[in-house]
Amino acid sequence: MKRYWLWLSLSILAACTTPPPTHSIGPGISGITTVNGTPAYKLSNGEIALLDKPEVTQSYLDRYPPPTQPASQTVRPQGLPASADLSQYQTPVKDQNPRGTCTNFAAVAAIEAQYKRQYGLTLDLSEQWVTHVHHLMELLTDELGTPYPPSHSENPPGPWDGGSVTFNLQLFSTLELGIPLETEMPYINQGGFNDTSMWMPAILDTSPQRAVDDLNLSQEKALWHIPSSFQTTILPQIALENAKYRANQVLYAPKNSLTSLDWYKTQLAGGHEVAFGVLLDSDDPNPKNDVWEIADNPRPDPKTWGGHAMLMVGYDDSKKAFRVKNSWGTGWAEGGYVWFSYDFVTKGKVYEAAVVQSVLPPNFGQPPDRLFLGRYNLDHDGQRGVLDIYHIPYIIKNSPNWASERRLGTYYGPDNQPRRVNGTIAGRQIDFYIDWSNTGARSFGELGGMHYTGYLAADNRTLAGTLLDNRDGKTYGFYGLKLHDYLSGIAGGGVSLNAYVGNWQVYGLDIPSGLFSITAVNGSTGAVTGKVFDGGGGALTGTVNVSDPRSFSFQLNGTTYQGYLFSHETGVMAGTAGPGAGFVATRFDFDPPQVSISSPKPSDTLLRTLSYTLVGQATGDNGSGFANQPLPCNWTSSDAGDNQFPITGNCTPTIKIRSGSPASVTFTLAATAYGGKSAQTSVTVNVQTPSNSSPPQVSITAPANGDFDYVGKTVILMGSWVGGTAPYKNPRWTWQATHKGGCAETDIPTVYHPPINLGQDPYWSWDTTGAQNVANGCGFDNDGGTIRLYVTDDLNLTGSASIAFKLTYVPPPN
Known part of the structure; x- marks a missing residue:
């Protein structure tokens, strides 16, 4: 030739x-x-x-x-x-x-x-x-x-x-x-x-x-x-x-x-x-x-x-x-x-x-044969090498040795030795053989050695399946990735039932295509307990082979996954996913979500009775396999009297600062990603009353200014007010003896009487019995004084009005 x-x-x-x-x-x-x-x-x-x-x-x-x-x-x-x-x-x-x-x-x-x-x-x-x-x-x-x-x-x-x-x-x-x-x-x-x-x-x-x-x-x-x-x-x-x-x-x-x-x-x-x-x-x-x-x-x-x-x-x-x-x-x-x-x-x-x-x-x-061409990072049972597929077997039927030619490429193993690779391609299935004992000029048609059976995924870059090792007669899992580095997973210790416990993600594309969690493996039966996070969710079912813990069979969303936990890399498993497909999965720990608040800022001052939009972001793993997807937001407030909170789901809610809010309020944004990990962040703002606010305007309609009455009688008190910010807090009546130095205002013991009929005004009644016995000699004993009515609105702004009033005390006869 x-x-x-x-x-x-x-x-x-x-x-x-x-x-x-x-x-x-x-x-x-x-x-x-x-x-x-x-x-x-x-x-x-x-x-x-x-x-x-x-x-x-x-x-x-x-x-x-x-x-x-x-x-x-x-x-x-x-x-x-x-x-x-x-x-x-x-x-x-x-x-x-x-x-x-x-x-x-x-x-x-x-x-x-x-x-x-x-x-x-x-x-x-x-x-x-x-x-x-x-x-x-x-x-x-x-x-x-x-x-x-x-x-x-x-x-x-x-x-x-x-x-x-x-x-x-x-x-x-x-x-x-x-x-x-x-x-x-x-x-x-x-x-x-x-x-x-x-x-x-x-x-x-x-x-x-x-x-x-x-x-x-x-x-x-x-x-x-x-x-x-x-x-x-x-x-x-x-x-x-x-x-x-x-x-x-x-x-x-x-x-x-x-x-x-x-x-x-x-x-x-x-x-x-x-x-x-x-x-x-x-x-x-x-x-x-x-x-x-x-x-x-x-x-x-x-x-x-x-x-x-x-x-x-x-x-x-x-x-x-x-x-x-x-x-x-x-x-x-x-x-x-x-x-x-x-x-x-x-x-x-x-x-x-x-x-x-x-x-x-x-x-x-067209058949996908050409899609297999390329360089793969090949990992079988934790042993890493490079598989180069540069030839399609028996491509030219008129060429020499066509009927027996099975060359696919060359494998470069972890021992730094290259080995020729032979095999066959049928649809998306590839069978190839690596003879570990032959590092020389292998014939084009010989099929012997480690037998790999893998499947090309829909991304046209991922090979995965099982291999039968002719050296020990055991079956192992393997995967190969084109244009992608080797996968890594969190190791679970040595090969055992407990090595399966953890969160896993299945690769079939450039991104994870499946997420599931194993919480326990029964030591007697090998039955797994777990949860599927996507594709409809639900319980994970299946078993681990108790006598050979490398081997397992799971059911995820109606598909049977059969494969092997890697012996030298227990954070990885690989095998077949139903008929005609392969898979590889790695153990991982769900990342906590990322949360942030962009509005309000800590230096902001919010005004009572006005509306504001809270602006937050929450991203993380939502179960689709993408790490930075939007997540629902959960908002809370430190103002216990604010019944707008908690707010769930909306990351940009509009709220109104209630008129009775304290001078400092903390807003907290929290989110939870798949796998249960949560994160939160907070912002504390100042709260003030709007500068253009004014207190209620108050007037006393009864008794009249300058009136008098006798101790022991019941005095009817009436007042009115306008303006300010509703709702109003309970009005407060006080007395001050104006002809006695050092007498401070003293609350009058009043009884509130709401209106009975439509159109009537409320009033207060003041039973003056004993009014002469006020401490420090400040009682109503023929001295003049002042009755004052205070009204406080929802912004804590207070207005007042007063009238001159005199109670006369007539001592009883001896």
């Missing part, structure tokens, strides 16, 4: 040779040259167009020859027209820039044209994806066909150029692979990006698998410096997820038809473009009639200079040429198109050709 790596060595040798003389050799082509040992054309617009190395393309054809076509697909119709033109179905001309990626552009152009013809879609598909992924799908061996050990890469770096039209169309007409849009994996137009020997460190044909994986499977944006600085993601996750466009039926030219004009004209007249690869000599002359031709009288030493791939979109017998769409930009030749002589076919220069006869609908559901 020919080695693909040969081209890199040849390129180095070619770089040391002198380029042939420069002369005009074709439409829009001014001469030939080399770029780092790669053959290239100098275009008339000053650009350089790299060609394929014939030996590289031939190595693809040797390893992945086009499938043999049924005889019915090669029948030629009678009476071909003199010309055909499929220009109306072509997408815009693209520019491969100074990179040797013509085979990828030709294959993509054929697929794009069929989508436009079949579905009316003008697509711009990603040639960068085709360039990169077709290298992932290769499996290289030494010259004897023996697989390489991990110290040597078994697939080329994705930036490398070269390829084959028919190889690409074989790949992208399989069910497992499709092509994303250009926006999802943009083309890298940097000349020299393919020359990985210039990188630091260099990536060569002898580089270890890990170095190539570091490049090929990079799924995060990074800054690259070769050939100049630019940012890009080598293998975008979005491209993996949206690679849905692909060929359905492809017709490959039989070898004996490659020199037959009728075969090409039949396809074009039938409405199908032909993607082809052609050998170009070093001395093709200036074309006649603007047709790219082979030299009529070549020099004595013409040689094949390079290979190139393009797309035939028509023909014209009067010109004896095909109409060809190239990938050198619209500034070349006739807007990127050229007439290409029939002689290249009849003289055997075309070495491969294929026709995309149909494509799948753009909404066609």
Whole structure:
């Protein structure tokens, strides 16, 4: 088997040779040259167009020859027209820039044209994806066909150029692979990006698998410096997820038809473009009639200079040429198109050709095989390593050893030893095998060792399931995360029933997708007691295997979770969740919520009788798995007389400061998150009476000012008041003996009489019996005094009125 790596060595040798003389050799082509040992054309617009190395393309054809076509697909119709033109179905001309990626552009152009013809879609598909992924799908061996050990890469770096039209169309007409849009994996137009020997460190044909994986499977944006600085993601996750466009039926030219004009004209007249690869000599002359031709009288030493791939979109017998769409930009030749002589076919220069006869609908559901590609942080039973999946098994049915080929990638274990990984993919299930005893050149088809059975979650980044360890015969749980670090959980001590007690979160996406709590495990039966916090909640049921506490079976919201507690990391468990799904869960402690009050502030002064809005925030885990979700607020007040509180649920309630509020009030905001943890915060404010408030205006209507009466009689007292702030506190009557120095006001013992009938006024009665016996000689004993009425409103503002009044005391006869 020919080695693909040969081209890199040849390129180095070619770089040391002198380029042939420069002369005009074709439409829009001014001469030939080399770029780092790669053959290239100098275009008339000053650009350089790299060609394929014939030996590289031939190595693809040797390893992945086009499938043999049924005889019915090669029948030629009678009476071909003199010309055909499929220009109306072509997408815009693209520019491969100074990179040797013509085979990828030709294959993509054929697929794009069929989508436009079949579905009316003008697509711009990603040639960068085709360039990169077709290298992932290769499996290289030494010259004897023996697989390489991990110290040597078994697939080329994705930036490398070269390829084959028919190889690409074989790949992208399989069910497992499709092509994303250009926006999802943009083309890298940097000349020299393919020359990985210039990188630091260099990536060569002898580089270890890990170095190539570091490049090929990079799924995060990074800054690259070769050939100049630019940012890009080598293998975008979005491209993996949206690679849905692909060929359905492809017709490959039989070898004996490659020199037959009728075969090409039949396809074009039938409405199908032909993607082809052609050998170009070093001395093709200036074309006649603007047709790219082979030299009529070549020099004595013409040689094949390079290979190139393009797309035939028509023909014209009067010109004896095909109409060809190239990938050198619209500034070349006739807007990127050229007439290409029939002689290249009849003289055997075309070495491969294929026709995309149909494509799948753009909404066609495709198998998820490609979604498994990438680098995973793999953790089995607490043993951490890296799993690189860079190949889909038996992807090319016409390749050597197709029936037995099961290579998936390479595993880099905690012992720093790489091991080849084989397995199978079926839907979202993956079975892979790691042979711990084999760190060498494992065969492509051997299935033995630790057997992992996992499932790709809906996020397309999480693998989880179980593994059967052939070394001890036991089953363990495992998980793998792409674009995510290893998970960590709060350890529960050694493996035991009590190790399950705690709060757990289930991962199936980038965020937790399930929360549950285990409060106890029965020591005799293993039955668990717990609660599910989301998905409807309810009780957690299930059992832990008493004889092997690593093993458990739980039911969460109708789904059975079966798995294993990690032996070396008891804060983690993994296994299966119902049929066809995996899960991983970690123990955690529910975080307390975050609460804050933004209004009022501690320095604020609030006024009685006015309304204010309390503004608070409460966030935390609400059971959905998101840590910073809004939570209900619970407000309380230190004013015991304020019946507006407590306020539950509303984080921004509007309240009114009651008129009787104390001079200082504290508002407290509290919240409780899932798991029962609470938090609270408070703010204390000053409270004052509004500055424009005034006391009630009071008057005494009975008795009249200056009246008198006798001690022992009942005096009727009446008063009125207006203004102030209702409600009013109990009015208070007082007496002061004004003719006796030092006599302070003394409350009069009155009885209140509410109105009996509507329209009547209330009154007070004062039984003056004994009024002469007031302490300190301040009684009513013929001395004049003052009766005063005080009225206090709800703001504690007091108004008063007074009248002169005299009681006469007549002592009883002796």
